[in-house]
Amino acid sequence: MVSSRRVAAGCARAARRGRTGGDGRLRSYTGLVTVPLPIVAPSILAADFARLADEVRAIEDTADWVHVDVMDNHFVPNLTIGLPVVQSLRAATRLPFDVHLMIEDPRRWAPGYADAGAYNVTFHAEACADPVALAKELRSAGAKAGLAIDRDTPIEPYLDLLPSFDTLLIMTIKAGFGGQRFIPNLLDKVRTARRHVNAGHLELRIEVDGGIAVDTIAEAAEAGADAFVAGTAVFGADDPAEAVRRLRSLAQCAAPRA
Numbered sequence: 001m002v003s004s005r006r007v008a009a010g011c012a013r014a015a016r017r018g019r020t021g022g023d024g025r026l027r028s029y030t031g032l033v034t035v036p037l038p039i040v041a042p043s044i045l046a047a048d049f050a051r052l053a054d055e056v057r058a059i060e061d062t063a064d065w066v067h068v069d070v071m072d073n074h075f076v077p078n079l080t081i082g083l084p085v086v087q088s089l090r091a092a093t094r095l096p097f098d099v100h101l102m103i104e105d106p107r108r109w110a111p112g113y114a115d116a117g118a119y120n121v122t123f124h125a126e127a128c129a130d131p132v133a134l135a136k137e138l139r140s141a142g143a144k145a146g147l148a149i150d151r152d153t154p155i156e157p158y159l160d161l162l163p164s165f166d167t168l169l170i171m172t173i174k175a176g177f178g179g180q181r182f183i184p185n186l187l188d189k190v191r192t193a194r195r196h197v198n199a200g201h202l203e204l205r206i207e208v209d210g211g212i213a214v215d216t217i218a219e220a221a222e223a224g225a226d227a228f229v230a231g232t233a234v235f236g237a238d239d240p241a242e243a244v245r246r247l248r249s250l251a252q253c254a255a256p257r258a
């Protein structure tokens, strides 16, 4: 049994020490307790698109992944960036790219993002007839495969598919726009997924996306999320690097102990 003081001290030390390196491996941070360190993935949707490379460099030393929201004006009403921007930005940073495709027909487009060097490529369950087949394609193209579940989609039909995936992205808003208010009820899906993942001993990141900020991240971590997308809370802050550190610290201290 580890005293809460030792855990808290380890929590603070680990939070100071910073990021995981993006590989999602389990690390021991007290020497006595082993838990996965949280991933913080700032979303460039909230960055200045005219200065994308500089914006990403500002979080280079503190973020774990860069979250890239690709929207096609069909699957969601909004329109953002596509493959050429990802290819150019890839050369500007060493941070792993966490690409979130909010597009129709991901089977056609997703492998191109893996080929462009994305670390993780997530597509929406609602947009794909055969998610397992696409996950296999992404993995064989050298990327991690992610499955995203939008606000109005139940998670149960997808639980049995999770062994084919490396990331499960649970929207905590309706996909399509940054700056929306976090919907706490959607964390029930995170709790369900976490129970399922733990029971199956799967290696899977459970990522939350939408409205994640200093006042919501602890609740999401307690529910079982271990990867956190944050747009406004990072790029809307005066000091984006410090915002990432603070978010990670809050997530880490709220995470259930192993």
Ligand code: DX5
Pocket (backbone or CB within 6 Å): 043, 044, 045, 046, 067, 069, 100, 174, 175, 176, 177, 178, 179, 180, 209, 210, 211, 212, 229, 230, 231, 232, 233
């Ligand atoms: C919205 C995107 C999110 C968005 C989050 O559909 O998937 O990644 O950038 O932005 P915030 O953190 O501002 O809610």
Ligand code: ZN
Pocket (backbone or CB within 6 Å): 043, 067, 068, 069, 100, 209, 229
């Ligand atoms: Zn996103």
